[in-house]
Amino acid sequence: xxxxxxxxxxxxxxxxxxxxxxxxxxxxxxxxxLNPELNAYVTLNPEASLAQARAADQCITKNEAPPLTxxxxxxxxxxxxKGWRTTCGSKMLENFVAPYDAHVIEQFNRAGAVNLGKTxxxxxxxxxxxxxxxxxxxKNPWGTARVPGGSSGGTAAAVAARLCAAATxxxxxxxxxxxxxxxxxxxxxxxxGVCSRYGMIAFASSLDQAGPMGRSAEDLALMMNAMxxxxxxxxxxxxxxxxxxxxDLNKPLSGLRIGLPKEFFAEGLGSDVAQAVEAAIAEYRxxxxxxxxxxxxxxxxxxxxxxxxxxxxxxxxxxxxDGVRYGYRAPDYTDLTDMYEKTRAQGFxxxxxxxxxxxxxxxxxxxxxxxxxxxxxxRRLIAQxxxxxxxxxxxxxxxxxxxxxxxxxxxxxxxxQMYLSDIYTIxxxxxxxxxxxxxxxxGSNDMPVGLQIIxxxxxxxxxxxxxxxxxxxxxxxxxxxxxx
Amino acid sequence: xxxSTQDVEKVARLARLAMTGPEIETARAQLSGIFDLIAEMQxxxxxxxxxxSHAQDLSQRLREDKVTETNQREAFQAIAPQxxxxxxxxxxxxx
Numbered sequence: 001x002x003x004x005x006x007x008x009x010x011x012x013x014x015x016x017x018x019x020x021x022x023x024x025x026x027x028x029x030x031x032x033x034l035n036p037e038l039n040a041y042v043t044l045n046p047e048a049s050l051a052q053a054r055a056a057d058q059c060i061t062k063n064e065a066p067p068l069t070x071x072x073x074x075x076x077x078x079x080x081x082k083g084w085r086t087t088c089g090s091k092m093l094e095n096f097v098a099p100y101d102a103h104v105i106e107q108f109n110r111a112g113a114v115n116l117g118k119t120x121x122x123x124x125x126x127x128x129x130x131x132x133x134x135x136x137x138x139k140n141p142w143g144t145a146r147v148p149g150g151s152s153g154g155t156a157a158a159v160a161a162r163l164c165a166a167a168t169x170x171x172x173x174x175x176x177x178x179x180x181x182x183x184x185x186x187x188x189x190x191x192x193g194v195c196s197r198y199g200m201i202a203f204a205s206s207l208d209q210a211g212p213m214g215r216s217a218e219d220l221a222l223m224m225n226a227m228x229x230x231x232x233x234x235x236x237x238x239x240x241x242x243x244x245x246x247x248d249l250n251k252p253l254s255g256l257r258i259g260l261p262k263e264f265f266a267e268g269l270g271s272d273v274a275q276a277v278e279a280a281i282a283e284y285r286x287x288x289x290x291x292x293x294x295x296x297x298x299x300x301x302x303x304x305x306x307x308x309x310x311x312x313x314x315x316x317x318x319x320x321x322d323g324v325r326y327g328y329r330a331p332d333y334t335d336l337t338d339m340y341e342k343t344r345a346q347g348f349x350x351x352x353x354x355x356x357x358x359x360x361x362x363x364x365x366x367x368x369x370x371x372x373x374x375x376x377x378x379r380r381l382i383a384q385x386x387x388x389x390x391x392x393x394x395x396x397x398x399x400x401x402x403x404x405x406x407x408x409x410x411x412x413x414x415x416x417q418m419y420l421s422d423i424y425t426i427x428x429x430x431x432x433x434x435x436x437x438x439x440x441x442x443g444s445n446d447m448p449v450g451l452q453i454i455x456x457x458x459x460x461x462x463x464x465x466x467x468x469x470x471x472x473x474x475x476x477x478x479x480x481x482x483x484x
Numbered sequence: 485x486x487x488s489t490q491d492v493e494k495v496a497r498l499a500r501l502a503m504t505g506p507e508i509e510t511a512r513a514q515l516s517g518i519f520d521l522i523a524e525m526q527x528x529x530x531x532x533x534x535x536x537s538h539a540q541d542l543s544q545r546l547r548e549d550k551v552t553e554t555n556q557r558e559a560f561q562a563i564a565p566q567x568x569x570x571x572x573x574x575x576x577x578x579x
Contacts, residue, residue: 096563097563099556099559099560099562099563191539192539192540193539193540193542206537206538206539232547235544235545236538236542238540238542300524301524301525301528303521304521304522304523304524304525305525307518307521307522308522308525315499319500322500323565324564324565324572324574325560325564325572326560326563326564326565327565328565329565329566333575334575335575335576335577336574336575336577337500338502338575339574339575340500341500341501341502342502344499344500344501344502345501345502345503348501353499353501353511354511354514354515354518356499356501357492357495357496357499357501357511357515358515358518360495360498360499361491361495361515364495364498370526371522373535374525374526374528374530375525376535376536376537377530377533377534377535377536378525378528378530378533379535379536380533380534380535380536381528381530381533383536383539414517415514415517415518416517416518416520416521419518419521430539431539432538432539432540433539457540
C-alpha cells in the first residue's frame with residue numbers, strides 16, 4: 001500500500017478495498033515507528049487526522065468524492081491549519097496554534113484529503129539542509145548521516161520514507177526542488193501566483209510559492225489540481241481559469257525541444273551528478289525530444305541578487321514577530337524596546353537573524369539604491385535570459401543541485417558554501433517561472449540525483465508531461481530507501 | 485567588503501535584535517563573507533534597466549472597500565502572550 005500512487009489509492013478507496021481510516025492508521029503506525037529516527041514530522045494529531053478520514057469514508061460511500069478524498073497528505077509546517085500547531089520550524093512559533101486555514105489547506109480540505117501531520121522544515125524556510133529547524137535536523141532516509149535538503153526537507157524525507165502518500169512544500173529559492181533531488185522524489189514549484197500564499201507564513205513575498213511533492217509526476221499533477229487556484233485574499237494570486245494539470249501526461253514527446261544551458265554544466269557541478277543528468281537527456285532523445293544548446297548568461301548573478309532581495313523581504317516580513325500579538329515573548333525585559341530585542345534574539349535562530357541583518361543593512365539609508373534597486377534591475381536581466389531561451393526551446397533541463405546530499409554539519413559553519421548549493425534553482429524563482437525536479441539516478445555515494453525541468457510561464461502541464469513520459473520509461477522514481 | 489563592529493551593532497539595533505559581544509564578532513565575520521558574494525553584482529552595468537519587483541509585472545489588485553470578514557478578536561487574543569480586558573499588554577511606553 002505504501003508504494004501505491006495517488007490514483008491507485010483513490011481507486012482502492014472507491015472500490016472499498018481499504019477505508020480511509022484504515023489507510024490513515026497504517027501511515028500513523030509507520031510514522032510512529034520511523035519518525036523518531038528521521039524527524040520528518042514536527043506535529044501529529046491522530047485524532048484530527050482520523051476524524052477527517054471518517055468524514056472522507058462517508059463521502060466516498062455517497063459517491064461524491066473528488067480524486068484525493070481519503071488520501072493522507074502531509075503539510076509543510078509553514079501552512080496555517082486551523083486548530084493545528086503551526087511552528088514554521090521556529091521557537092518563535094513553538095506553541096502557536098493557527099486560528100485559520102491557509103488557502104492551500106482549505107483546498108485540500110475541500111478535496112477531502114486527510115491532513116496526516118505537519119512536516120519539519122528549516123526555520124522560516126531559510127536553509128538548504130534542514131539543519132536550521134528549532135525542532136532538530138531531519139535525516140535523509142537514503143543515508144541518515146546526510147541532510148535531506150531544505151527547506152522542505154521534512155516533506156521530502158516523509159515522501160521518500162513512505163510516511164505519507166504525498167505532501168506540500170514551498171519554494172523561495174529551490175526549497176521544493178533541491179530537497180526533492182536530495183531525497184529521490186518528485187517536486188514542482190509552480191509559476192509564481194498559481195497557488196495562493198494566503199496563510200503561508202511569509203519569508204520573501206515576491207519569491208515564495210507553494211507546490212506539491214510526491215513520488216511521481218502523475219501524483220504531482222493530481223496534487224496541483226487540488227491546490228492551485230485563484231484566491232482574492234492574496235493580492236499576488238493570479239486570476240486564471242482552473243486547469244487540469246494531468247491533461248497532457250500521456251502526450252508523446254516527439255518534437256519537444258529541450259534547452260541545455262551551458263552555465264548549468266560548468267565548474268562546480270559534481271561529475272557523478274553530470275553523468276546522471278546526461279544519461280537522462282540521452283533517454284529524452286530516445287523518447288523523441290531534440291536538444292538545443294542555450295545560454296543563461298546571468299545565472300552566476302542569481303545568488304548575489306537572491307541574497308539581497310530575499311533577506312530584504314524577510315527583514316520586513318519577520319518584523320511582525322515582536323512578542324505582542326502571538327508567538328514567543330521573552331520572560332524578562334525592562335521596557336518595550338528591550339522586550340522586542342530580547343524576544344527576537346531568543347525566538348529566532350542564527351540563520352534567521354543573519355538574514356534579517358542582511359536585509360536590514362541593504363534596505364538602510366544610503367545602501368537602498370546600491371543593493372536593493374541594483375538587485376531588482378539584475379533580476380530583470382535574469383528573467384530576460386529565460387525569455388530569450390524559450391524562443392529556442394520548450395523546456396530547459398539540467399541538474400537540480402550541484403551535488404548529492406552532503407553530510408550533516410558539513411556546511412554549517414560556512415553560509416556562503418551553503419548558499420551556493422541552490423545555484424541552479426534560484427534564478428527560476430527570481431523570474432517567477434515553474435520548475436520541477438525528478439529523480440534521474442544515483443551518485444557515487446549511492447545518494448539520489450535530481451533532474452531539473454524548467455518551463456515557460458504557466459507551462460506546468462507540459463513539464464508534467466515531459467516528466468511523466470520519462471518516468472514511464474525509467475524506474476528511478478519508484479525506487480525506495482532500503483531497510484525502512 | 486568588510487563590515488565593522490559598529491556597522492553590525494547599528495544593524496542589530498535597527499533590526500531589534502539583542503546581540504552579545506561574541507555574537508557581534510561572529511556575525512561581522514560571516515556577514516562580511518556574504519557581502520563579498522553580493523559585491524559581484526555591483527559591477528554590472530544596469531543603466532536603463534527597469535527594476536523588477538514582480539515576476540508578472542502586475543500592478544496591485546484592489547478589493548472593494550467593504551467589510552468582508554467578521555471580527556475574531558477573541559480568537560486572536562487567545563493566542564497572544566499577554567492580554568487584559570480585550571487589549572494587548574506591553575511595557576509602559578508613556579509615563
